[in-house]
Every structure is written in C-alpha cells, then in structure tokens.
Amino acid sequence: MSLAKTEIRAAAVPCEGADLVLEAFLRHQIKKVFIFPGGTIAPILDRIEKRSSIEIVCPRTEQGAGYAALGYARITGETAVFMVTSGPGVTNAVTPVADAYYDNIPLVVITGQVGTGDMRGDLPVRQRGFQEVDTVDLMRPIAKAVFQVTDISELSDVMEQAFFLAGSGRPGPVVVDMPMNVQRGTIDPAACRPVVKRSDAAPLAPADKIETLAQWISAAERPVILAGGGVMGCGAYQELRTLADKYGIPVTMSMPGMGAYPSDAPLSLGLCGYAGSQYANMAMYKSDLLIGIGTTFHLRQTGSLPAKTVEQGRIARIDLDINELRHSRVPLDLDIHADAKAAMASLDRALQKLPAPRTAAWQDQIAAWKAKYPLLTGKPSLLPKPQDVIAAANSAVRGKKVIVTTGVGQHQVWVPRHFDFDAPQRVLLTSSGHGTMGFDLPAAIGAKIAEPQASVICFVGDGSLQMNIQELATIVERGIDIKIVVLDNHALSIVAQFQRQNWKSHPSTGEKYNPDFAAIARAYGIAAVSITSSEGMADKFRFALNCKGPVLVHCQVDPGEDLLPMLLGGHTLDDMSNETSF
Ligand SMILES: Cc1ncc(C[n+]2csc(CCOP(=O)(O)OP(=O)(O)O)c2C)c(N)n1
Numbered sequence: 001m002s003l004a005k006t007e008i009r010a011a012a013v014p015c016e017g018a019d020l021v022l023e024a025f026l027r028h029q030i031k032k033v034f035i036f037p038g039g040t041i042a043p044i045l046d047r048i049e050k051r052s053s054i055e056i057v058c059p060r061t062e063q064g065a066g067y068a069a070l071g072y073a074r075i076t077g078e079t080a081v082f083m084v085t086s087g088p089g090v091t092n093a094v095t096p097v098a099d100a101y102y103d104n105i106p107l108v109v110i111t112g113q114v115g116t117g118d119m120r121g122d123l124p125v126r127q128r129g130f131q132e133v134d135t136v137d138l139m140r141p142i143a144k145a146v147f148q149v150t151d152i153s154e155l156s157d158v159m160e161q162a163f164f165l166a167g168s169g170r171p172g173p174v175v176v177d178m179p180m181n182v183q184r185g186t187i188d189p190a191a192c193r194p195v196v197k198r199s200d201a202a203p204l205a206p207a208d209k210i211e212t213l214a215q216w217i218s219a220a221e222r223p224v225i226l227a228g229g230g231v232m233g234c235g236a237y238q239e240l241r242t243l244a245d246k247y248g249i250p251v252t253m254s255m256p257g258m259g260a261y262p263s264d265a266p267l268s269l270g271l272c273g274y275a276g277s278q279y280a281n282m283a284m285y286k287s288d289l290l291i292g293i294g295t296t297f298h299l300r301q302t303g304s305l306p307a308k309t310v311e312q313g314r315i316a317r318i319d320l321d322i323n324e325l326r327h328s329r330v331p332l333d334l335d336i337h338a339d340a341k342a343a344m345a346s347l348d349r350a351l352q353k354l355p356a357p358r359t360a361a362w363q364d365q366i367a368a369w370k371a372k373y374p375l376l377t378g379k380p381s382l383l384p385k386p387q388d389v390i391a392a393a394n395s396a397v398r399g400k401k402v403i404v405t406t407g408v409g410q411h412q413v414w415v416p417r418h419f420d421f422d423a424p425q426r427v428l429l430t431s432s433g434h435g436t437m438g439f440d441l442p443a444a445i446g447a448k449i450a451e452p453q454a455s456v457i458c459f460v461g462d463g464s465l466q467m468n469i470q471e472l473a474t475i476v477e478r479g480i481d482i483k484i485v486v487l488d489n490h491a492l493s494i495v496a497q498f499q500r501q502n503w504k505s506h507p508s509t510g511e512k513y514n515p516d517f518a519a520i521a522r523a524y525g526i527a528a529v530s531i532t533s534s535e536g537m538a539d540k541f542r543f544a545l546n547c548k549g550p551v552l553v554h555c556q557v558d559p560g561e562d563l564l565p566m567l568l569g570g571h572t573l574d575d576m577s578n579e580t581s582f
Helices: 004-011 017-027 039-051 062-076 088-102 135-142 152-167 180-184 207-219 229-233 237-247 278-286 322-326 340-352 360-372 386-396 410-418 440-450 469-478 493-503 517-524 537-546
Strands: 032-035 055-057 080-084 107-113 145-148 173-179 223-227 251-253 268-271 289-293 314-319 334-337 402-406 426-429 455-461 482-488 527-531 551-556
Touching: 017 039, 017 152, 017 180, 032 039, 032 062, 039 055, 039 080, 039 107, 039 173, 039 180, 062 080, 062 088, 062 107, 062 426, 062 440, 062 469, 080 088, 088 107, 088 135, 088 173, 107 135, 107 152, 107 180, 135 145, 135 173, 145 152, 152 173, 173 180, 207 289, 207 314, 207 334, 207 340, 223 237, 223 278, 229 237, 229 340, 237 340, 251 278, 268 278, 268 410, 278 360, 289 340, 314 322, 314 340, 322 334, 386 410, 386 455, 386 482, 386 537, 402 410, 402 440, 410 455, 410 493, 426 440, 440 455, 440 469, 440 482, 469 517, 482 517, 517 527, 517 551, 527 537, 537 551
Parallel strands: 032 055, 032 080, 080 107, 107 173, 145 173, 223 251, 223 289, 251 268, 289 314, 314 334, 402 426, 402 455, 455 482, 482 551, 527 551
Antiparallel strands: none
C-alpha cells in the first residue's frame, strides 16, 4: 500500500502531537488501525485520514474493534493498533486488552484522555474532566506497560517504547494514554526527545540444559510433548514436527497451541486438559518425560493437582518468560529459558548425536487408549449433535486454508476436538486465558482483513454471538466474506452443565429464548441457511462454506448434550468424568 500522503507531514513544522503519533505508526509500517471514535481521539483520527493511507477500521463497539485488532495481529504476526476515546471508550476496551495480555498478542492501545488541566490527579474528587477515567490504573494490571504522555516532547520516544515492548519478548498490550492538549499541542520536532531504537535478542538456549534434555529424551520410553501458544507465537511448527516425527514423540496441545502439530497426524494426541481427550490426558499422566514447550501448564491443561501432573516421571519446560519458569505451577525437573523455535532446533542437533528413544511400545499403548477412549459424539437425538455439526463443517472445507474463530462455551471445546488444525494452513483463534464470550465474530473480521484469501469460519454459541452480534453490520459494510456457524442450543450450556453437576439445577443459563438468527442475518443483508436436522446437513455445509460472500448457518443443536469427558477438580489426568449432568 502506498503511504505517499504521509510526506505532507514532513513539511509541517512545528507539528502537533497527533502528527507525532501518526509518524510513529508510519515508522512501524502500520497499515490499518482498529478504532471506535470519540472526541478525545479525534485529533489523531484526523491526521491519519488527511495525511496517510492507513486504513481506519471502525467496527460497531470498542470490543468489536479490540477483537478485530487481536484477530488481525494473530494472523499477520504484527503489532496491531487499537484506539479508543476516553471514559466509556476506555472502560469498554478493558476486556480485549486483558485478552491480549493473557494470550500474548502484540497490541498498541492509544486511549484518548481529557486535557492535563482537566485531570483529577491526586485530588480526593471523583472526576474533573467530562469522560475522565483513570486509564493508567485501570489498565496497569492487564498490560505489559502503560504510559501517560503529559509532555509532548516525550511523545515520539514513548510511542517507540510502546511498539518495542508490545512486540518484543513475550508479546502483549501496551497502553499509551494521550491527553487532548498533548495531541493538539505543537512542538518543533527538533525539540523532541530523540527516538531511541530498541532491540532485544531472544535468550539463547543454554547448551548444558539442552544437552540434559536431549539425554533424557534419548533415554525416555514414554515421552510426551505438550505444545502451547508459545510454539504458535514464534511459528515453530516445523521445528516441532521435526522433533516429534524424527524421534517418535507424541504431541498434545493446549487450546492456544492447537495447530502447532497436525491434529490428524498419527503422533497427535490433540487437545489435553480439562476438556481434552482421555487418551491425551492418560498419555501425559503415564509419561516418563513430559516436555512443555511454550505453555503455562495452566489449570485447564494439567488439572487442579499440579504436583500430580505425571504419575512417575520427569517434567521439563521450555519458555521465553523467565517468570513463568521461576513460578511454574507444575513442579519442574528442568527449566529452559529460551525461544521455543531456537530451543527445538538446538535439541534436534543434540539428539542427532544420541541413540533415538525407543517409543514403539509407547505409541502402541497410545493407539490402544485412542481405541478405548474415543471422543464421544453423544447419544442419538432428533436435532443434530454439535459435535457432528463441527465435523460436517470440517469435511466441507478439507484441503482449504482455513482460519477458525470461536466464542466461549461448550462449542469452544468441540471445535478443537472435532475440527482438524494444522498451522499455518488451518489455524484456531480463540480467547484462551481470559475466556471471553464475544471474541468470535469480531476476531473473525480482523482475521479476514489480515488474510483475505483464507476461508474464515466463526463457530459461535447462541450466547456468545449475542455479545457482539452488532458486528454483522461491519461484515456487510466492508463486504467481509466470513462464514458464521451458530450452534444454538438455547442455553449458556457450559455454565448450565457446571451448575447441574454441582447444584442439580441451572438457574439463568438454560431454556433461553433466542430469535431466528438466520432472519437477523438476512435483515443485515447476510445470506443465511437454517439447519434443524442431520439429514442433508453435509450438503448444506458444503454449499454454505464454499459459496462467495458472508453466510450465517443457524444450527439448532441438541440441548441435551454435555461436554464429556471432562476433567473435574480434585482428579488426576487419568481420571476424567463421563457422568452426564442431566
Ligand atoms: C464475557 C463473558 N461473560 C460470561 C462468561 C461466563 N461463560 C462462559 S461460557 C458461558 C456460556 C456460553 O454460552 P454459548 O456461547 O451459548 O456457548 P455454549 O456453552 O452453549 O456452547 C458463559 C456465560 C464468559 N466466559 N465471558
């Protein structure tokens, strides 16, 4: 894209704070900004529009803009820019910022703020400026860094730091709060604090620890790799495949790690943890060497008994974040502070000099567990099973490059169980750490903007869809070709299941009235298909997912389906529950 209009700025001396923000965007080759407008962000929007070719993407709410930015960042691998106005714009932005923090997504967030003269500061009053809110304190616990620029001469260097911090090391959101008078203030660029270019180098995999791990792998009889979002973040798919395939090591994945290794490969164990399969969890539990790569060993992956993650065996962990290693939830026998890609390449070199592990018997054992504990697809019912819906969609797009987004709930788990992932060809975007309903639709929009050639499918529960359903308008307005598959069970079913399991009833989560989502889609101008029976479902999916233009597929699915098996609190990984809550 040509950024020719930006040269106009160079001639303007002195310049305004808003020009300096734009200049930082251009220095970092920002091509799109995701925003929801308001008065205190208007000066920067004006500059972007008049003096650059950067595209302003404006969904219908701050959450919509935030999640579109996250989808865009995940797919491009670049830092995305998300801008909101002060006050309610900021408070609405909190949730996507938290998502970026917990799921390591590089994001620069520009928040408008009242002028410095209108700020409450340390006064014991609630508010001085209209739409004033304490952005710094609100964002501090959910951002890698938060800046408030009160001196225009520091603005350019603060922006530089923001981009550096967002994208370096373990990525995340960085917030820059911009008071109105700083955006509109003027300065001679020569008077600005110089912009310091920062760089960092990923920690080198320590040779002695790599050697130790290589020896452990060589001697292991039952090794398992648990690949997490860190493998996806650094694009180390090939290194992981080399390690697993060359040395016969089965691979399981966390939700953010799905696709790091192909779901349908013989050594794949798919999703692990509370919602994974019994065979994946069995393999972790019975392993003699569990190797976590770019994963937090979160409660959701290893259960509530961290000291009993493996029955008898060693645990090694490779991570870029030293604090994660120092404060590992699961006790470690070996920690390796390194970038996953570099560490796996070093590990392969070290393993080449050692006898390969003998894992044939282990692989046979895992095949036996796969046969004994197949993924359940529920009892027959009149309405289609959600698992079958996802499997039908999976078959309909076989061979295509596909990006999948989800909401949060049962459907979020059925997707990695029944849809095949294989990055970078088939990628899953989902809200993992923060687990936010409403991530689904806007993240799909951002993903499609990032990669227009890919097929983008948004699997969404009826509850999650209604969190950001207004983004159907953005889809139409921008002509975005995404396919939306609504799994409508008239329930907030994962919570309903939890309630029934514990208290035998499901107040406020079951038997929800829902509108005809297909009719709603048509009202927005989106083609829609309704599915109420398994008969002909495969053909409907083949048509809906492969035609041109956005389509919403409204599937009425069996409300009597539990997410099973499930790893409940207080149980070890070999002991998932199959007990229905109904
Ligand atoms: C913003 C937000 N509010 C509340 C929750 C708690 N919650 C998790 S899943 C869920 C129900 C989701 O329902 P639906 O999207 O229909 O998915 P289903 O479980 O039926 O597949 C709720 C209420 C959440 N994760 N996010």
